Amino acid sequence: MGGLSATDQLHLKEALQIAVVKCSERCLYNSAKWAAELLDALPEPPTAPIDPPSTYVHPALSPNTDPEEAALEARELNKYLLAKSLFDCKEYDRCSAIFIQDSYLSGLLSTKPEDVAPSPKGKGKATASEAPTQELLPVMSQKSLFLALYAKVISGEKKRDEDTEMVMGSQDLGSTVNKQLLVVGRFLELWFAERTGDDGEVAGSQGFLEYLYGMVLAKEKNEQAAMDYFVRSVHLFPMNWGCWLEMTNLISRVEHLNQIAGHLPQNIMSFIFHLHTSLELYQQGPNLAHQLEELLNVFPTSAFLLTCKALLAYHSKDLIGAEQDFAHLLSLHQQRLEALDHYSNILYVLELRPKLAFLAHLCNSVDRFRPETCVVVGNYYSLLSQHEKAVQYFRRALTLDRSCLSAWTLMGHEYVELKNTHAAIESYRRAVEVNRRDYRAWYGLGQTYEVLEMHAYALWYYKRAAGIRPWDGKMWMAVGSCLQKVGRNRDGIKALKRALLAESYYDSTSSSFGSVGTMDRMAHMDPEVLLQIANMYDGLDEEEEAKAYMELCIAQEDGGAGAEGGDDLGSSLAIHHDSSLAPGGSDDEGGDRAERNGGNEGTGVTVATSKARMWLAQYAMRTEDYATATRLANELCQDGVEVEEAKALIREARSRMESASLWEG
Incomplete structure (x- = not known):
């Protein structure tokens, strides 16, 4: 990306200011807050700006450049101000009814989209000669239309939460739906059909309605169409961070991210999006670190980017560094609760109880009714082995936000501790429904089914976890052990060798995995895995292979020096090396160890x-x-x-x- 010139910084500043105003006008509060935080992180120029003339109008406050839209917005100003006030007061149905009556919306469901034809010139505006089109959709500005339909979606989400049973109750099946999605989707389908020209372009669109339609399609599981509309939206208005987040939610693989990247606008927002999505996919490596450093040069105090830095260390298995980064972030933004649930996970793994107690107290004093606060407090009680209290707080987090991924997964862990396998399985399943990328939930399902001795099920879930994090040795160790239990020793050996390769990724600076030289340079391999491989070879009556791995296991006592059969191991691993895997796809959530052995230190x-x-x-x-x-x-x-x-x-x-x-x- 490179450094920004003074002119580029000025344009970026104006773009973020415009984003704050436009998102606020449409009640997209989280997007407005994100843009405002980024704007505040931009360093001020060294010289004081010249006072503008009295007639100067800032671009963020200037009227709409589309004359037709500007005229409609001027005509609707009184209604818009009332509607926005009602939205701010959480009276969503009243807000929507200011512009669109419920009876009208109900009638739309009987209308076919083919009844709406684009205008002959492709401009997409209704004219007096097009009587059916003129009567079909009300004429209003895009800003007012977005506010009305968005209020309807939020109203449906609110009613869905009200109709949902108690978290993990007997009737909580996770099947309650937003009943307003159908009618809002229908309205937008007709709106786009009316305005789309022969070239497929929507004349005069501002990008926000594409975002709203994509959101509706995504909730209806029509993900490909949703992604198309999100891409259109970020081309028209790239500063809407909410749209980028929706795109991240639809991307489950690095290959999909790389494929989408070619269709995105080339600006700083797509740069930030790529960084954020890569972290969501548990990526790490020097390239990602370099991207983050470049962005921090532009926004040195950005809380969002400092959080990304902490998560990057987290994904690189540097839990100590991640803890320090989060502590620094907390010292700069004491009242900011975002991502502190991740911080509490790190403190939990490192068993830093005093710091976790302080964090829980701080979050509770800022806002006790935030999901992040409940997760932090739940983690604290879990560290104290008060698992019933921990479950209580995780359930409270889910009552506040059913899509709180950390709470579902951590509650599953607590139910495992309480030996309630049925509840644990249900918690993990709900976590997977919220986010298919959550390897912890897949892994938890595998562990729970393994406890129930349902090894075929456990194996399937372990493989899903390993597919998400192919360079995490813990995932492949679980797969290998499970394969052994179902009598597939040969496949189990391959999985355990991949576990050794995965662990070597963090212990070696070499990128040529699978070579004999790399294996010789391996600082440390897990003796348990080596013993398991040896026993599996023994079970296959291949004593020479078993002997080589037994000797290698003993050699780990002094750091692997002088291991007999080391070259054979390197060759064997090279044979089973999977070229489809790429380094950089894993981090260690810190589930079972806080620090790795380094250098040539042995295990004893x-x-x-x-x-x-x-x-x-x-x-x-x-x-x-x-x-x-x-x-x-x-x-x-x-x-x-x-x-x-x-x-x-x-x-x-x-x-x-x-x-x-x-x-x-």
């Missing part, structure tokens, strides 16, 4: 390495290598693991050696 003696040493000692006995068997058994005695069995092994080895020497004599 573990249960896994002791089991591997015992297997190798028994193997040496079978192959009549009594000296090796004795050495390994002596090491087991020193480790204090399997001591009695090791002593028995030493006695047997000595006896056989003595017998052999007698025969030789």
Whole structure:
């Protein structure tokens, strides 16, 4: 993107100011707030600006440049001011009725879109000679029309929430729908049909109605059509952050993001969108970090971008760095609650109870009725092992916002702790309905079904989680273990080798995964995974492969130095390397460990390495290598693991050696 010149900064400043005003006029409060926060993060020029003349009108407050729209807005000003006041007072149906009566909307459902024809010149404006078109849709400005229809959608969302049963109650099936979507979608379908010319362009459109129609289509699960309208909207008015967020919600894969990128306008908003969506897809890497640094050069104090920086560290498994970034963000914006649920997750994993207690108290003092506050407090009680109280707060978060993803997933975790598998499965399912990209919910479903010993189901869900985060070793370890339990040892070995590759991504700066050299440079591999692979080879009666992995497991005690069979492992991993995977697609949510072993530090003696040493000692006995068997058994005695069995092994080895020497004599 590069640095912005003084002129570019001035244009960006004006564009953000216009966005704040236009979004506020249409009651798009979150988009207006986002633009205003970004605007506030723009550094002021070093010299004071010259006072404008008294007749100067700022572009954000200037009238509509379309004369027809400007005339309609002037005529409707009194009604618009009343409608916006009603919207601000949350009287959504009254707001909508100022411009469109309910009886009229009901009648639209019996009208076919083919009844509306575009004007002959493609301009899309109704004329007096087009009597059916003139009578079909009321004539009003796009600003008023958007406000009326948007109020209807919000009214439907409010009624849907009121009709919904208590969270996780006996009648809470998650099937309640917004009944206003059909009629609003119908109106907009007719509006676009009336104004679309032969070239497919909508004459005089401002972009907001495309955004609203895309939102309706997305809620109706017509995602392809919704994406088309969102793309149209950001071309016409790129500063509507809400539209970019809706697009992010429809993108579930990096390939889809790259495909969409070619159809977007090339400006700073698409740059921010790409960064935000990449983080939502759990991406990380130097390219993303470079993009973020360039944006922070333009908006150095932006709370949104500082949050992105913290999340980027989070996705890179740098939990300490992420915690520091969130702490810095909190010191700059003490009253801002957005994304603090992520901060509480990090504090939970790091077991920083005093900081989590302080965060919970702070959020509670700012606004106790925000979903983020309830999630933070729920995490605090979970860290105290008060799981019933944690569930209570997660349910409260969902009562405030049914689409709060963190609350659904974390509540599933709490129900697992409470051994309520049915409720856990339902919580995870609802999380997946909210966001199909939530690998934690897929993984949680796999774990819960594994507890129920329904391994075929567990395997399917684990594979979904691994598909979302292909470079997360924990996902592939779960897949491999599950494959072993269903008797598919060969496939399980492949999955566990992918787990080793995935973990090596964070321990090696090399990008040539799967090569022998890369494997030799691996600082650390999980002894449990190596032992599991060895046991699976043993189950397949491939003792040489099993022996190589047992030796590699023992070698992890001192950081992997001197592992026998290391080259064989590198070659074997290269064979099973999946070229469809790309580095940079994973982070560690911190589910089970806060810090990774680095450098050449070994694990020391573990249960896994002791089991591997015992297997190798028994193997040496079978192959009549009594000296090796004795050495390994002596090491087991020193480790204090399997001591009695090791002593028995030493006695047997000595006896056989003595017998052999007698025969030789």
